[in-house]
Amino acid sequence: MAPKKKVEGDAGKGEKLFKSLCTVCHSMSAHGTGPNLKGAYGAAPASKEGFAYSSALQAVSGKKWSDGTLDKYLKSPADYAPGNAMAFAGIANAKERADVVAYLKKNA
Numbered sequence: 001m002a003p004k005k006k007v008e009g010d011a012g013k014g015e016k017l018f019k020s021l022c023t024v025c026h027s028m029s030a031h032g033t034g035p036n037l038k039g040a041y042g043a044a045p046a047s048k049e050g051f052a053y054s055s056a057l058q059a060v061s062g063k064k065w066s067d068g069t070l071d072k073y074l075k076s077p078a079d080y081a082p083g084n085a086m087a088f089a090g091i092a093n094a095k096e097r098a099d100v101v102a103y104l105k106k107n108a
Contacts, residue, residue: 006067007098014103017096025086028107034086041065041101041108045073045081056083070101 018026025034035051046053046061060081063069073080074097076090091097 007094009095009098009100009102009105011099011102011106013096014099014101014106017091017100018103021088021091022100025088037104038107041070041104045069054081054083054085056081056085065104067098067101067105070104071097074100 022034022037025032026037028036028038030036031048031051035048035053040048042064044061044064046058065073069080071094074091075094077084077086077088078090091100
């Protein structure tokens with residue numbers, strides 16, 4: 001079996017997806033229902049000052065948000081961090097996840 005090919009993301013498309021899927025709870029400037037995501041890429045989960053994270057997300061805080069961890073989380077937040085407070089089913093499409101990750105990386 002051939003290794004899985006990495007899906008490349010497009011930050012411009014990711015910005016549009018972020019605006020349509022994520023801004024109901026997140027922004028790049030201030031905490032809202034969810035934490036501000038400016039600089040999230042490369043940081044540890046549950047590490048933004050001034051936001052009260054669920055214990056489920058705090059439990060994965062020893063990791064860093066990377067292409068791989070964000071892809072898994074955005075595919076199914078409930079599977080990545082069972083019991084987390086994010087009321088979002090996930091993004092099934094791998095290309096769309098890669099696009100959102102590219103946008104988050106651009107705003108790291």
